[in-house]
Amino acid sequence: MAALTEEELIQIRRHLHEIPELALQEKETHAYLLDVIKQMKQDYLTIREPAELPTALLVLVKGSQPKRTIGYRADIDALPVEEETGLPFKSKHPHVMHACGHDIHMTVALGVLSYFSEHQPKDNLLFFFQPAEESESGGKRAYELGLFSGEWKPDEFYGLHDNPGLPAGAIGCLNGTLFAGTTEVNIDVWGKGGHAAFPHQAKDAVVAAAALIMQIQTIISRSIDPIQSGVVTLGKVEAGSIRNVIADHARIEGTIRGLTQKMIELIDQRLAEICHGIELSFGVKVDLGLNQGGYWPVENNPELTANFINYMKGEPDVEFIETKPAMTGEDFGFLLAKFPGTMFWLGIDDDSSLHSATLKPKEEAIYKGVTAINGFLNYRMDQ
């Protein structure tokens, strides 16, 4: 089979888009990726399906004169979002959608892999199809399970994220911190239930949670140097069962973002203090759970990233855009702390933001992305 064509890649992307799966549940996606990869020329490929992380997939392409192993990572999970694009190939899985464009990430990786399955690379190439980027720390899990040891250890690692704010197919990057570090926040407020008519005999978890939410929103405006930046978003709140029963429990889930580890720790600390204050003022118990997982700030390696940017800037067929840091998180930050490398953006030109139910990436980005990455890898392997 020849390297995958633009039309074939679009069909692959549409199929992946139809079968989104949540973190660590990516069985159908894994099986489909495997099927596509097995149809490629196998002469230089070794495929690995790690039992310890069953939805992950690693493929090593044997180089002709290897000086190094270059890693390339694509994340494969989706989000609990009900799709509203109206596309003929919209998600077949209720309440799950590739709303972060990981279908594009996988397709670009397959395009690059199929090219190098036909044109043996000089260096070894390691493709890592990674489960669980949105939650459950797939990158960190893979590392801690030892998946990157021996011949599977990359000397340098690259990965992309799609970006609706950039023209389709444009490459964006920054030599520095590209993405924020994040901490998942879980808060349980425990009060005392009761009759709606007798609030003085209860400890209302809803009122305490409401006050807590408003106080948390003062952390960024009152405790953080305005010249620096951070984010606290509380995306999910659950409490109560019926209008006339005072709730004894409220659950709040959210995420903290900061461009440095110090910033994240400062926000974590203020959050703990505010939770304690709510306990005192409302007579409730507040359990605060913080989990950073592998969502460390995405720090691009200075030398490798300068080289990457230099190539992309000099390539007439690539539209390169120097970007600012973003408050998105990525567990590729963990892998870049273990292996030097570069994360970059691929433009998909859409009015909808990442994580929205109406995200519709422009598919012309796929082939442009594959071409830019193939060009960069060939350039890198000549160095």
Ligand SMILES: CC(=O)N[C@@H](CCC[C@H](N)C(=O)O)C(=O)O
């Ligand atoms: C690119 C992207 O959107 N990534 C996610 C990563 C989530 C990290 C973690 N589960 C959290 O919620 O903090 C993002 O939301 O930025």
